[in-house]
Amino acid sequence: MPRRRSLTARGIGALVAGLGCLIAANLVGAPILLYIGVLLIAVTAFAVLAVRAPRRSGSVARQISTDLLTVSETSRVTVRFSLRALRVPRALWRDVLPEAVSGDSAGEYPSETGQLSYLITGVRRGVWPIGPLVLRTVDPFGLAQREQAFGETRSVTVVPEVFTLAPLTVKVGAAGGTAHTSSSRLGQGSDNLSPRRYVSGDSMRRIHWRATAHRGQLMVRQEEEESSPDALVILDRSASRWERPGDEADPAFETAVSMCASVAVHLVQEGYGVDVIDSAGTLLGTLRGHEDDRDGLLVALALTAPRGEARDVVALVGGTPPGPLVYITGRIDEEDAARLRPAGAAAPLLFATALEPGAKDVAAQQGWRVADLGEDITEAWEDVLPDRVGLAPAEPQGRAR
CATH class of the missing domain: 3.40.50.410 (von Willebrand factor, type A domain)
Incomplete structure (x- = not known):
């Protein structure tokens, strides 16, 4: 995350103007320019101290409305931000988002509801970090600014989009899909379906233990074999x-x-x-x-x-x-x-x-x-x-x- 400079564009202008007044005062011998230059530099320095000096700490907890975010799907992120400071500042907040997720994750702090929330949309599949939360404060004159990051990142998993496809209206394969599955489920645990003799390669999970005990040789469930993938x-x-x-x-x-x-x-x-x-x-x-x-x-x-x-x-x-x-x-x-x-x-x-x-x-x-x-x-x-x-x-x- 790129870090912003301490001075805003207005602050840089005020500092340059102050230095220019000091130089001009020495060149033309105008005391008023000296006073103005010193005043501009002092105000700029005071603005930097005003935003940089206060000590702040805080904790961030994020909750996403969906566990898995699908590409092109929209989900809501709710942020609970607890700021510990002597004075709660008026500031702007933003949650850092990866390029694989789009959304307007910024607003004014503090919010009226006490919670920060925004919508995100999946753009590219993968596992991506959301955060940290960045709080930006500016002095009353707009000369200096401070950006401070709070909390850890939270991962969001963006999965591929699943489309609805046209149905297969007939059975495919030896048994077919839905009909086969239904009959297999009805047969599980039943004793009225004829088991068959175990052959090499059959899974041990298919063994019909009751039939094995009755016949004295390994028997497997016929219906379980039919319901294989x-x-x-x-x-x-x-x-x-x-x-x-x-x-x-x-x-x-x-x-x-x-x-x-x-x-x-x-x-x-x-x-x-x-x-x-x-x-x-x-x-x-x-x-x-x-x-x-x-x-x-x-x-x-x-x-x-x-x-x-x-x-x-x-x-x-x-x-x-x-x-x-x-x-x-x-x-x-x-x-x-x-x-x-x-x-x-x-x-x-x-x-x-x-x-x-x-x-x-x-x-x-x-x-x-x-x-x-x-x-x-x-x-x-x-x-x-x-x-x-x-x-x-x-x-x-x-x-x-």
């Missing part, structure tokens, strides 16, 4: 796909991150269990319908940045292909598209922020439904769903608004 969203953040102009945000990458968040939240609303990973296989989030899962994913996406290299999609998917497989990437050419294999997924959807000539056709030949990811995320999503992707044909519908 069946949607996968992959964010390709390999450095070669994106432009990185210093510390400036890459608009294409920001759009891709927002697309990733929107698709993941949309699929879990459709009833799917969703895993979100990056192109290196790092888990970014797992959504199972809980609010904490959603917030955890958004925080992880708020901190993600282009880096590293991408792994093969088949290696990322593993042995069990998901239903919907959503791959979000940046600039790709024909060679890149040829290496992107959908790994047997029931509904492979590919979004790229920049498709080189021929890349879309090559990706389509691999089995992807491909869309150019521009500024309009909802339009890109609808571009891969002209007939609502699924194993069975669906009645044509208009675009969601």
Whole structure:
């Protein structure tokens, strides 16, 4: 935070005028100029002492109306400022804001309500500091000023914007989303569903202990196997796909991150269990319908940045292909598209922020439904769903608004 000089423009003018009067008094021998010069310098010095001498201390507490601030979302910040001084000054206050957050965080002190508040709007995702609180006092003549910072900073997390996407109106994958989830929940804990024999690779969490004790061999719950995660969203953040102009945000990458968040939240609303990973296989989030899962994913996406290299999609998917497989990437050419294999997924959807000539056709030949990811995320999503992707044909519908 840059520190302001002690003298205002008026104070600098008064000091320069005083020095000029002293010089002129010696040159022309005019005592009146000497008196005026001394008076101007003395008044300026007194003004500096008046604002700098008082000892002040204080504490600051901030409360933000939302735990996570979404890009383009507005939230209110309430500041409780307790100033300890012999005399409460008339002053101007401002809360220091990062460039990633916009807002009018200034006003007169003391306020009529005793609380300071202002609105902020998320501009760029990430974790950013708000503060400290700066109090600016000026002497009655407007010659000197003092800026003093109070309190510590408070972090605000700006998460990517989540858009509402058009629904999948048919089942995708072996079981489908909402219908599958509902039947699985009804079956949990029931004994009337036939368990099956344990095979190598089954999770120990699926063991049906009552059936195991009854039959004398390991048995697993069939319904739990069916309710395993069946949607996968992959964010390709390999450095070669994106432009990185210093510390400036890459608009294409920001759009891709927002697309990733929107698709993941949309699929879990459709009833799917969703895993979100990056192109290196790092888990970014797992959504199972809980609010904490959603917030955890958004925080992880708020901190993600282009880096590293991408792994093969088949290696990322593993042995069990998901239903919907959503791959979000940046600039790709024909060679890149040829290496992107959908790994047997029931509904492979590919979004790229920049498709080189021929890349879309090559990706389509691999089995992807491909869309150019521009500024309009909802339009890109609808571009891969002209007939609502699924194993069975669906009645044509208009675009969601």
